[in-house]
Amino acid sequence: MGTMAVRSTGDGPGATDVLVVGGGIAGCATAYYLARDGVEVTAIDAFDLNTQASGSNAGSLHAQIPHEPFVLNGEGWARTFAPTLRLMLASVEMWGGLEAELDAVLDVAVTGGLLVADTEAQMRDIERKAAVERAFGLDVRLLDQAALRAFAPYVSDRMIGGALCPTEGKANPLRATPAFARAARARGATILTGCALHHLETAAGGFLAHTDRGTIRARRVVNAAGARAAAVAAMVGVPLEIEGYPLQVNVTEPCAPLIPTLLYYAGEKLSLKQAKNGTLLIGGGWPARMGADGRPRLDRASIVANLGIACTVVPAVAGLRLVRTWPAIVNGTADWKPILGEVPGVPGFFVNVFPWMGFTAGPVCARVTADLVQGRDPGFDIAPFSAERYRPATAAA
Numbered sequence: 001m002g003t004m005a006v007r008s009t010g011d012g013p014g015a016t017d018v019l020v021v022g023g024g025i026a027g028c029a030t031a032y033y034l035a036r037d038g039v040e041v042t043a044i045d046a047f048d049l050n051t052q053a054s055g056s057n058a059g060s061l062h063a064q065i066p067h068e069p070f071v072l073n074g075e076g077w078a079r080t081f082a083p084t085l086r087l088m089l090a091s092v093e094m095w096g097g098l099e100a101e102l103d104a105v106l107d108v109a110v111t112g113g114l115l116v117a118d119t120e121a122q123m124r125d126i127e128r129k130a131a132v133e134r135a136f137g138l139d140v141r142l143l144d145q146a147a148l149r150a151f152a153p154y155v156s157d158r159m160i161g162g163a164l165c166p167t168e169g170k171a172n173p174l175r176a177t178p179a180f181a182r183a184a185r186a187r188g189a190t191i192l193t194g195c196a197l198h199h200l201e202t203a204a205g206g207f208l209a210h211t212d213r214g215t216i217r218a219r220r221v222v223n224a225a226g227a228r229a230a231a232v233a234a235m236v237g238v239p240l241e242i243e244g245y246p247l248q249v250n251v252t253e254p255c256a257p258l259i260p261t262l263l264y265y266a267g268e269k270l271s272l273k274q275a276k277n278g279t280l281l282i283g284g285g286w287p288a289r290m291g292a293d294g295r296p297r298l299d300r301a302s303i304v305a306n307l308g309i310a311c312t313v314v315p316a317v318a319g320l321r322l323v324r325t326w327p328a329i330v331n332g333t334a335d336w337k338p339i340l341g342e343v344p345g346v347p348g349f350f351v352n353v354f355p356w357m358g359f360t361a362g363p364v365c366a367r368v369t370a371d372l373v374q375g376r377d378p379g380f381d382i383a384p385f386s387a388e389r390y391r392p393a394t395a396a397a
């Protein structure tokens with residue numbers, strides 16, 4: 001690094017050891033863990049920090065296999081997804097210590113996640129899913145109707161049972177990423193906003209990143225660009241199958257403490273939780289629409305359906321007013337698994353993308369990425385998450 005001639009064409013730093021592309025939770029947390037380890041790091045975002053998925057998600061901390069893809073794809077899929085559970089569980093554990101670590105209020109509460117059912121067929125699905133989850137070390141407790149009533153009296157009488165996963169909860173998406181960014185800066189990270197990466201090229205000893213703030217020479221690059229990660233990877237010829245999908249979340253007026261856990265329903269898309277300020281967040285993956293300008297737009301039918309299901313599962317929701325619904329774009333992969341690690345064939349180019357539930361997994365994936373960048377054992381087998389799975393068969397041969 002020291003011998004490289006560095007010329008900045010803008011007001012950016014000119015050179016850095018590690019360049020992190022993306023200022024969501026993946027990017028800001030990666031910058032934090034690298035800076036904490038004393039690594040020189042610069043993170044950039046095209047917009048302001050936390051403006052995309054990380055700042056507009058529903059704040060659920062998930063540890064279980066998501067029910068809908070399980071029902072759609074079955075146990076074979078669940079077993080290939082299951083290594084991901086170790087990451088999610090480790091991340092929920094990290095969330096428990098993040099307020100102290102980052103010296104910030106993040107509204108973290110790990111009070112459990114409850115999945116409820118109103119048919120015997122749904123109960124059988126829950127039982128099959130719980131068997132896979134337990135085989136991978138997750139604590140999941142089946143509840144019959146009497147146990148459900150006793151544990152969650154706010155749930156509709158039509159629900160006949162469910163499963164409780166104690167290691168789930170919630171945190172505040174408006175606070176988490178800014179807290180990581182603050183802590184990263186305090187440990188010496190440079191974080192630049194309004195700084196889109198337009199081109200990336202490999203160069204002697206690393207990469208040249210052409211950005212809105214000039215050319216930045218970097219020894220290593222971490223792609224933490226969320227739903228745009230495929231475009232960033234394509235700049236260095238790496239195929240990634242990750243796309244953006246528009247979703248929406250609803251929030252009600254505040255009410256007295258009603259729902260202490262994260263709540264899901266096995267019959268339809270639903271995630272329901274009560275934020276610290278008393279409002280109910282109602283989502284679960286209901287689609288928004290993609291506008292012609294590439295920005296997400298609300299879908300009215302999704303609002304009606306999502307709220308209707310929430311009222312079916314928790315009748316008291318019907319007495320509350322809806323305050324706001326917002327759309328945002330989630331990063332999704334078809335197999336639901338993250339893409340992590342150094343990309344084979346492109347030394348120094350790392351990916352840190354966790355799809356669909358990347359708020360939950362943000363802390364652990366960032367710590368794992370920081371370890372990998374420094375050549376350390378991350379403590380997880382990340383082979384199932386390699387970008388290698390997207391390499392065309394002919395190129396891999």
Ligand SMILES: Cc1cc2nc3c(=O)[nH]c(=O)nc-3n(C[C@H](O)[C@H](O)[C@H](O)COP(=O)(O)OP(=O)(O)OC[C@H]3O[C@@H](n4cnc5c(N)ncnc54)[C@H](O)[C@@H]3O)c2cc1C
Pocket residue numbers: 021022023024025026027044045046047048049050051052053054055056057058059060061062195196197198224225226227228229232247248249283327328329330331352353354355356357358359360361
């Ligand atoms: C409505 C909704 C609800 C969700 N609910 C939950 C939930 O309850 N629990 C959960 O765990 N997950 C949830 N998710 C998913 C979660 O929000 C995401 O998986 C996670 O935030 C991804 O984080 P990220 O940092 O990778 O991406 P992002 O937060 O999208 O950040 C990526 C950043 O990269 C920047 N970028 C992209 N390209 C470039 C470039 N070329 N140059 C510079 N910067 C660039 C973008 O501007 C962006 O800020 C939800 C998502 C949505 C949309």
